[in-house]
Amino acid sequence: MLRELWAARALLVILARKDFYVRYRRTVLGVIWAVGVPLVQAVVLAIVFTHVVGIGRTYASSQQAYAVFLYSALVPWNYIANAGPSASTAIVDNVALAGKIYFPRALPVLVTAASAIYPFAIGIVLLLLMSLVVGSGVGVSFLLVIPGAALAVLFVVCVGLCLSALHVYFRDIRYIVMAALSVGFYVTPIIYPLGKLHAHHVLRDLIAIGPGSGPIEIFRAATVGSDSALALAVSACAAWCVAFGGIGFWLQCRRDRVFVDLL
Amino acid sequence: MSASKPEPVISLRDVSKRYVKYDDQPMLANALRFRARSRRSTLLAVDTMNLDIAAGESVGVLGRNGAGKSTLLQLLCGVTAPSSGVVSVRGKVAPLISVGVGFHPELTGRENVYVNGTILGMSSAEIDRRLDSIVEFAEVEEFIDTPVKFYSSGMFVRLGFSVAVAADPDVLLVDEVLAVGDFAFQLKCFARMQEIRAQGTTIVVVSHNINVVRGFCDRALVMSHGQKVFDGPTFDAISEFYNVVGREAKEDAFGAGELADHGAVIESLTLHNVGVVEPVLHFDSGEMAALRLRVRATSDIANPVMGMTITTESGTVVYSDTNLMTPFPALSNGEVAEYETRLALSLPGGGYLATASFHSAAGGNSVLLGRAVPVTFYVSARSLASGVADLGGTFHRVSS
Structure with missing residues (x-):
């Protein structure tokens, strides 16, 4: 399985590039869409939570600092929210190609995870600029975004391997993923910091072991400072990766040549 | 090995x-x-x-x-x-x-x-x-x-x-x-x-x-x-492929009333090279073929007549003929007889269907006694000729 995937690496690169080109071709703003939307989202959330709901100020020193705080979570979260659903349905979505020619069926999962890396990288650059301009500046700790991003990609790949295989059998997966993401936005520390939940230890720990918290906590550590639950969140995310990845890899090995009969 | x-x-x-x-x-x-x-x-x-x-x-x-x-x-x-x-x-x-x-x-x-x-x-x-x-x-x-x-x-x-x-x-x-x-x-x-x-x-x-x-x-x-x-x-x-096609088409058509008894039973319809007993389903363009119809009379038939049609696979009639004007000798009840039409298959390459029917002639009109299930056969092209008929074109340069 791994050997076959390695043999297909050239195909992976070219399909990811194609995916990416096709997505933004013939749009006037191109890849700006990929990073502009979360940027606007961060600004709007910052204004709403600072002035309307009035909690932003309790989490950050200023509206601008709260915006940086939000954007540092939105960059990895949006990668997961964009690549996750398409990775989870990748095998079924590639039926046209799969019925004609053999390639490891896990390949489209990697392709969707890889093609979303480029806007993810631009998002990270914007995060750097934002921290420098309106935030409190950055230090060497900003380099933590690299393991943070790697963890996010690994997580999407592991979840994708597992869910895309299950999705062949249970088409409900698509809707389960959408539901999990919309709930996930609130039960993942995006609009609030984990540390503010110190009064509710159980709740804080539950949220920290949510699968999306790991990469977000690393991004927070890289920009606005680390949280007490960082280690817990990261090790929980790694555990999710092992669980999803293990089951996913096993399913992909076992069912590789059978999927196409069920599409 | x-x-x-x-x-x-x-x-x-x-x-x-x-x-x-x-x-x-x-x-x-x-x-x-x-x-x-x-x-x-x-x-x-x-x-x-x-x-x-x-x-x-x-x-x-x-x-x-x-x-x-x-x-x-x-x-x-x-x-x-x-x-x-x-x-x-x-x-x-x-x-x-x-x-x-x-x-x-x-x-x-x-x-x-x-x-x-x-x-x-x-x-x-x-x-x-x-x-x-x-x-x-x-x-x-x-x-x-x-x-x-x-x-x-x-x-x-x-x-x-x-x-x-x-x-x-x-x-x-x-x-x-x-x-x-x-x-x-x-x-x-x-x-x-x-x-x-x-x-x-x-x-x-x-x-x-x-x-x-x-x-x-x-x-x-x-x-x-x-x-x-x-x-x-x-x-x-x-040839074998058309044999299979024919057999499966017969399975499909069975019970559709085509083989019903109206005074004669169609026992078989086969294609042969002229004078050969073994049926074949693959000919070269221009070759002579015999479309052979075997019938068993279930009543006395005064003027038996055979009709046949060749169509392309898409249903265009290529050729149709009958001996209505010159019927075969009379058949008595229970008799089995075999008739054939000899044809020059001057056809472009492709698949064709041959069918035949059995009638009794009465003063220029005919009464249908039975219709055979079509036989599908294949003609190999002599050249790149296409169209309805192979007119046997040859190509020459005439000016010096």
Whole structure:
């Protein structure tokens, strides 16, 4: 399985590039869409939570600092929210190609995870600029975004391997993923910091072991400072990766040549 | 296997492919009613098949729709695994199944060549080297940097075919792709395929177009209901294929009232070479054939008459005739008789249907006594002639 995937690496690169080109071709703003939307989202959330709901100020020193705080979570979260659903349905979505020619069926999962890396990288650059301009500046700790991003990609790949295989059998997966993401936005520390939940230890720990918290906590550590639950969140995310990845890899090995009969 | 025989490139040992069909979705509602798995049926698409194909052979696969041809091809290119048995294919396999797999309309011709070429197993260095010849072969030089959605359908398939044949595989699997583009391009494809064949590439052709199978293959298989029912020289295979088609058509038509007794029973309708007892279903264009009708009278028939019609597979009547004006001698109840129509099959290559009916003539009119189930047969082209009839054209230069 791994050997076959390695043999297909050239195909992976070219399909990811194609995916990416096709997505933004013939749009006037191109890849700006990929990073502009979360940027606007961060600004709007910052204004709403600072002035309307009035909690932003309790989490950050200023509206601008709260915006940086939000954007540092939105960059990895949006990668997961964009690549996750398409990775989870990748095998079924590639039926046209799969019925004609053999390639490891896990390949489209990697392709969707890889093609979303480029806007993810631009998002990270914007995060750097934002921290420098309106935030409190950055230090060497900003380099933590690299393991943070790697963890996010690994997580999407592991979840994708597992869910895309299950999705062949249970088409409900698509809707389960959408539901999990919309709930996930609130039960993942995006609009609030984990540390503010110190009064509710159980709740804080539950949220920290949510699968999306790991990469977000690393991004927070890289920009606005680390949280007490960082280690817990990261090790929980790694555990999710092992669980999803293990089951996913096993399913992909076992069912590789059978999927196409069920599409 | 004798020592002189080369090791097969493709070998199938007792290969079966079974599909499980779920007639109802595994939905929660059904699971709650404890009947989620109640309606499950299996379909045996390929049934204990054995096959050896040596390096450099080109083999055709013939069969009606649903005979298992496409599944066989999917097994050969590894898209799907056999339910039991062993499929082994040595070397690089390139499927020439539906042209332009992975082509994206928004990408330019050049980008699509790279994507498609990589899918077919070429490295980007190989594509770099072959790009010019691919583009030249497809005749799309001026449009190579235009998104393919602006291509004519002809340009699209030409480019797809060019990439596929440039992949330079050890085994080429061909499925219904040669009928692409205009006539000139088809000839070019045909020539390119012959070249590939001459290089020693093993070719497996699955096609409804018997001309293609006949043009490329020395050997052909006939499949029916997932089983290999014939494996041998292409000419005989085509005859056997029409035999299978005829038999299955008869199974389909049985009970449809066509064989009802109106005073005579049609026992058989067969095609023969003139004076030969064994029936055949494959003729060369221009050859003499005998359409033989065997009848058993179930009443006294004063003026028996035979009618016959030849149609193309699409239903156009090519020829129809009857001996209404000169009936056969009278038949008495219970008598069995055999009649034949001799025909010069001056037809372009292709599949045809022959049918016959049995009548009793009464003063210039006729009463239908029985109608035979059509026989499907194949005529091999003498040349590239096409149309309704083969008028036997020859080509000469007359001016000096």
